[in-house]
Amino acid sequence: MTKFNDLGLSQSVIKATSNMGFEETTPIQEHTIPLVMKGQDIIGQAQTGTGKTAAFGIPLVEKITEEKSKQTKGLVVTPTRELAIQVAEEINNLGQFKGIRSLPVYGGQSIDRQIKALKKRPQIIVGTPGRLMDHMRRKTIRLEELEMVTLDEADEMLNMGFIEDIETILASTPETRQTLMFSATMPDRIKRLAEKFMKSPEVVRTKTKDLTVPSIDQSYIEVQERDKFNVFCRLVDIQSPEKSIVFGRTKRRVDELSKALNTRGYSADGIHGDMSQAKRDSVIRNFRKGNTEMLVATDVASRGLDVTGVTHIYNFDIPQDTDSYVHRIGRTGRAGESGEAVTMITPREQGQLNLIERVIKRKIPKKPTPTMGEVLEGKQQKAIQKLLSSVNHKETLQHQKLAEELLTENDSISLVAGALRLLTEEAEDTDVKLTEEAPVVKGKPKRKKTNKNNRPGKKFSNKGNYSKQSGGRGKKK
Ligand SMILES: Nc1ncnc2c1ncn2[C@@H]1O[C@H](COP(=O)(O)OP(=O)(O)OP(=O)(O)O)[C@@H](O)[C@H]1O
Ligand SMILES: [Mg+2]
Numbered sequence: 501m502t503k504f505n506d507l508g509l510s511q512s513v514i515k516a517t518s519n520m521g522f523e524e525t526t527p528i529q530e531h532t533i534p535l536v537m538k539g540q541d542i543i544g545q546a547q548t549g550t551g552k553t554a555a556f557g558i559p560l561v562e563k564i565t566e567e568k569s570k571q572t573k574g575l576v577v578t579p580t581r582e583l584a585i586q587v588a589e590e591i592n593n594l595g596q597f598k599g600i601r602s603l604p605v606y607g608g609q610s611i612d613r614q615i616k617a618l619k620k621r622p623q624i625i626v627g628t629p630g631r632l633m634d635h636m637r638r639k640t641i642r643l644e645e646l647e648m649v650t651l652d653e654a655d656e657m658l659n660m661g662f663i664e665d666i667e668t669i670l671a672s673t674p675e676t677r678q679t680l681m682f683s684a685t686m687p688d689r690i691k692r693l694a695e696k697f698m699k700s701p702e703v704v705r706t707k708t709k710d711l712t713v714p715s716i717d718q719s720y721i722e723v724q725e726r727d728k729f730n731v732f733c734r735l736v737d738i739q740s741p742e743k744s745i746v747f748g749r750t751k752r753r754v755d756e757l758s759k760a761l762n763t764r765g766y767s768a769d770g771i772h773g774d775m776s777q778a779k780r781d782s783v784i785r786n787f788r789k790g791n792t793e794m795l796v797a798t799d800v801a802s803r804g805l806d807v808t809g810v811t812h813i814y815n816f817d818i819p820q821d822t823d824s825y826v827h828r829i830g831r832t833g834r835a836g837e838s839g840e841a842v843t844m845i846t847p848r849e850q851g852q853l854n855l856i857e858r859v860i861k862r863k864i865p866k867k868p869t870p871t872m873g874e875v876l877e878g879k880q881q882k883a884i885q886k887l888l889s890s891v892n893h894k895e896t897l898q899h900q901k902l903a904e905e906l907l908t909e910n911d912s913i914s915l916v917a918g919a920l921r922l923l924t925e926e927a928e929d930t931d932v933k934l935t936e937e938a939p940v941v942k943g944k945p946k947r948k949k950t951n952k953n954n955r956p957g958k959k960f961s962n963k964g965n966y967s968k969q970s971g972g973r974g975k976k977k
Contacts, residue, residue: 502530512597513562520593526551531704533559541679541698545686545705547713548830552682553590556650561595564623571645574624579656581606581628582784583804587652588626607631608777615640629665636672646673653803654681655690670697684830685823711826711860716833719867720843720853725936728844732816733764734870735842738878741812745831746796749817749937757816758796760932768794771801802828815843818852820940822859851942883923
């Protein structure tokens, strides 16, 4: 068990970590922080929700000293806007007792506002590639004095076709800079980028064969495309998740699905890249606060997003990209918590499921299609909870006299059964229509769209064994 105290960090950073509720380091933090402090370039791979942000955030804020802090010293690049906001916030928390400020810059937000904020010279900038490029062209971001660059979700930025932007950004920073890359998935393709831009990077990754977090209970349901929505509603009625994320394949799917869920009385909000940033921000805010129970999302929400208390992940549509499965389900089971992930597949998508199983080296068990009988049971359990919590309510005393009178004329079983019936919500059957999505058939090459403008908070039980290995050929460009 390693404490932050054992890593030779300053008191202000240690105070920040304890303020954030961190008691001990996670494995990726324990292994990478000392290396980064020494100046080593790192490719860090660790499961979702295991604290990779602080693994690069802590040494980043630690290395910025007061006299150096007049210029931008640290840059973090993220694939999505929501992630830029979240990472900037975590870095601000980590740097709170050192007076370190990090600024998120991302598309969809007023550039003038960002320019103003940039004039105040934040020591750390967290941005999405497109907007960073924009500021570089306007010379509103200067990277000459940069000391550390981190590519969070590095592989996703390659998937999204941001490679040229990333290369341009890295090429405009001093060669003396330290370069870090982090993700839960590191395909071999990342090596080319590493060879070009990193100095003998050390690869730090979990030895455990699990790509996915063991505390996430995974399963799948086979269903015909036209029955998906009704089967999904039954599943939700049975599981009654507190906070869940429902992933859909396309923006249209997300729009139709969130509308359909609201029609059936669920509290759902959609997020995808064609929505205004103001709307995206408010949807995420409401979901974080718990005002909305379900976030219906495209893969724009699959990477890095850390929302406390997400109990269930539903893949309404199976992901096209196998790594996307790892990241999507990783939105639950974070920081040592448990979670559940259910994927719906149509019969023709069995091959894609098998492919995912091969990638994650784990069998995903099949769940029987939920029945109406189970739905009733689920709703009854909810009704019983409601009734029992009401029994202990002080205002219930006011009703006791009436209850005694009722019991002289009726038998207690009939009365309680009647109360339960009233509390058991009826299954809604309002007809809804969803446009069918084509199945994901294994072997069909799929490319993600590269429309850059579209894309955009304990204790750990999750101890993996870590291995280090030297990688890259140390070529500089
Ligand atoms: N040492 C720690 N102790 C307890 N909680 C921690 C610790 N480090 C990080 N956390 C918390 O764990 C959660 C997950 O961390 P983080 O978002 O950095 O995970 P990640 O590894 O980047 O996951 P992903 O692959 O999904 O991006 C966050 O809420 C973070 O504040
Ligand atoms: Mg992360």
